[in-house]
Amino acid sequence: MKIAIGNDHGGFELKKAIVVFLKEHDIEVIDVGTHKLLESGDYPDFAEMVAEKVAKNEVDSGILICGTGIGVSITANKIAGVRAAVVGDVFSAQATKEHNHANVLCLGQRVIGEGLALMIVDTWLKTECSMDERHLRRIEKIHLIERRKQEN
Numbered sequence: 001m002k003i004a005i006g007n008d009h010g011g012f013e014l015k016k017a018i019v020v021f022l023k024e025h026d027i028e029v030i031d032v033g034t035h036k037l038l039e040s041g042d043y044p045d046f047a048e049m050v051a052e053k054v055a056k057n058e059v060d061s062g063i064l065i066c067g068t069g070i071g072v073s074i075t076a077n078k079i080a081g082v083r084a085a086v087v088g089d090v091f092s093a094q095a096t097k098e099h100n101h102a103n104v105l106c107l108g109q110r111v112i113g114e115g116l117a118l119m120i121v122d123t124w125l126k127t128e129c130s131m132d133e134r135h136l137r138r139i140e141k142i143h144l145i146e147r148r149k150q151e152n
Helices: 008-024 043-055 070-076 090-098 114-126 132-149
Strands: 002-007 030-031 059-065 084-086 105-108
Touching: 002 008, 002 043, 002 084, 008 030, 008 059, 008 105, 008 114, 043 059, 043 070, 043 105, 070 084, 070 105, 090 114, 105 114
Parallel strands: 002 030, 002 059, 059 105, 084 105
Antiparallel strands: none
């Protein structure tokens, strides 16, 4: 498995812990930065880099971290084919992967602690996308909306 991960300065410390966790689980990590705590970075830049890698199937999925997870989620969802979700609990981690086929997990370092974040990442990675007809129908509707918007 290969995951792209990115963060702004508000997600730097949590990203470091998640990268260690991923590598301990033999997951290949493509870290797009930011790479220095004091390096102030604009979250749209990192979110776009991760989202593009996911959309182009260069990685299996992506993880983005900023202060709240909201900014990176908004940005990542601008890229066609990306379904990014801000998650703050284990149930939502499972549901967004299983029901919504989320391919980018967004976390807020200022909102959740490291322990919970690692449980969320673990749950999200272990959860399979549901192939139930109702979930597939809804995902297809999302794709149809994306295609209509691209045509306009």
